Amino acid sequence: MPKTKITLAYFPDTFRGMMATKDIEAGEPLSESRWCSYIRSIPRDFGTIPLCVLAGNAPCSDIATAGSESSRWVMAHMPHSMRLRVIEQHERLYKDWSATNTFLETAGMGRLDRWSHYVWAWLAVNTRCIHLGQHTGAAKTGTAGAKRHAALADELVESIDSTDSMALAPVLDLLNHSAAADIATRFDPVSRQFIIQTNCAFGKGQEAFIRYGPHDNRFMIIEYGFVLARNPYQVLELDHAVSLWTEAAKARLRTARPRSLMMHPDDVDVLVSTLKQHRMWGNFTISLDDLEPSYRLHAALRLLLLAEQQSMTSKQAVRQWERWRRGEPSAGPGDTDIEAAIQSWVCEICQNMAALSGQMMDDIRESTDQSRSHDAGDPINRFLAHCLSVVWREISDISERCLARIMPDQRVMSCGP
Numbered sequence: 001m002p003k004t005k006i007t008l009a010y011f012p013d014t015f016r017g018m019m020a021t022k023d024i025e026a027g028e029p030l031s032e033s034r035w036c037s038y039i040r041s042i043p044r045d046f047g048t049i050p051l052c053v054l055a056g057n058a059p060c061s062d063i064a065t066a067g068s069e070s071s072r073w074v075m076a077h078m079p080h081s082m083r084l085r086v087i088e089q090h091e092r093l094y095k096d097w098s099a100t101n102t103f104l105e106t107a108g109m110g111r112l113d114r115w116s117h118y119v120w121a122w123l124a125v126n127t128r129c130i131h132l133g134q135h136t137g138a139a140k141t142g143t144a145g146a147k148r149h150a151a152l153a154d155e156l157v158e159s160i161d162s163t164d165s166m167a168l169a170p171v172l173d174l175l176n177h178s179a180a181a182d183i184a185t186r187f188d189p190v191s192r193q194f195i196i197q198t199n200c201a202f203g204k205g206q207e208a209f210i211r212y213g214p215h216d217n218r219f220m221i222i223e224y225g226f227v228l229a230r231n232p233y234q235v236l237e238l239d240h241a242v243s244l245w246t247e248a249a250k251a252r253l254r255t256a257r258p259r260s261l262m263m264h265p266d267d268v269d270v271l272v273s274t275l276k277q278h279r280m281w282g283n284f285t286i287s288l289d290d291l292e293p294s295y296r297l298h299a300a301l302r303l304l305l306l307a308e309q310q311s312m313t314s315k316q317a318v319r320q321w322e323r324w325r326r327g328e329p330s331a332g333p334g335d336t337d338i339e340a341a342i343q344s345w346v347c348e349i350c351q352n353m354a355a356l357s358g359q360m361m362d363d364i365r366e367s368t369d370q371s372r373s374h375d376a377g378d379p380i381n382r383f384l385a386h387c388l389s390v391v392w393r394e395i396s397d398i399s400e401r402c403l404a405r406i407m408p409d410q411r412v413m414s415c416g417p
């Protein structure tokens with residue numbers, strides 16, 4: 001950290017200004033870095049971001065197998081999809097750390113000595129940077145000059161690799177996120193300024209917001225360490241549930257007595273490969289808006305359930321599925337059965353998700369209550385625990401509403417054919 005003897009403070013006459021934290025001799029430089037004041041405005045701690053908890057105090061190439069008690073607790077209380085994303089994020093962090101050290105060593109500048117400082121800096125950039133490749137709503141109308149200006153900005157932005165063009169923008173990075181904010185961003189090639197323009201008004205004294213993106217709360221926790229109480233982007237992510245189902249189907253077919261004449265465990269892999277070839281594998285969701293399986297989930301379930309339910313080979317199932325995808329007339333009475341099987345699958349998964357989320361919310365409440373009552377330090381970051389609880393509440397809500405849609409008149413205890 002750069003050294004300085006001055007810090008931001010409020011003064012009765014001049015309001016915000018810089019105060020000496022120690023005696024300063026005449027002739028001393030006020031700050032050893034021109035960035036010092038900015039760096040001091042960045043939060044000291046990113047403890048509500050799971051990666052910060054998981055990264056610990058020493059670099060480790062594989063967090064899935066290592067970590068402190070609190071990092072294991074955080075991992076165990078995240079939905080599966082979040083866990084995968086945090087592991088991926090840690091791999092990126094570790095790769096960046098290694099690449100930075102290689103660069104410094106090659107340049108004869110030694111190595112970074114503090115992992116925790118690097119993690120802090122990495123998270124500061126990740127939570128506060130703007131991407132120059134981000135470009136929304138540049139003026140496409142107006143005077144010839146304005147259009148030329150916009151075209152120049154477009155050209156500049158297109159020439160930038162957006163994954164590699166992060167910038168920290170002091171003051172802009174103090175703006176908080178609201179899903180209701182409406183902004184347009186552009187880089188002005190003449191003034192070389194990154195401009196954020198708001199399309200909604202803010203009254204005097206109100207907090208001015210920007211929108212970081214159309215992100216759900218799982219993403220907000222991982223990238224920014226907070227949740228919105230009412231996030232409009234809510235979906236049930238079911239990739240893991242579908243993968244578990246394929247494994248269970250293979251196990252069932254392996255032990256089936258009498259052996260299924262048509263389906264073989266390897267057929268399940270063929271069906272999965274078919275979905276992958278059609279770029280239809282993954283991103284399986286049910287959204288809060290319509291409480292229906294997304295097209296991708298519906299299509300995948302149709303193929304996966306078809307072969308087993310109607311005793312087909314994978315080849316026959318793929319042929320029938322492709323006909324359905326092309327919108328050709330349905331292949332007879334089996335079509336109603338397969339739709340019922342899809343509903344039944346969704347019903348069972350929603351019951352499992354509702355039960356799991358209830359258990360997770362109880363666990364989180366108990367763990368935070370325990371660390372409060374024992375006064376045992378605070379191994380669990382309470383705010384992070386609260387954020388995880390909100391995510392499980394959302395999963396529970398969608399699951400229960402989906403069950404109520406499928407079986408409107410019942411308190412559903414069991415689904416199935």
Ligand SMILES: C[S@@+](CC[C@H](N)C(=O)[O-])C[C@H]1O[C@@H](n2cnc3c(N)ncnc32)[C@H](O)[C@@H]1O
Pocket residue numbers: 041042043127128173174175176177178223224225226227
């Ligand atoms: C770009 S900074 C915004 C300024 C930040 N509040 C600060 O004090 O420096 C992003 C961070 O602000 C916080 N943040 C942004 N929007 C928020 C919101 N709606 N509710 C709670 N925290 C928010 C999160 O900690 C996030 O990682």
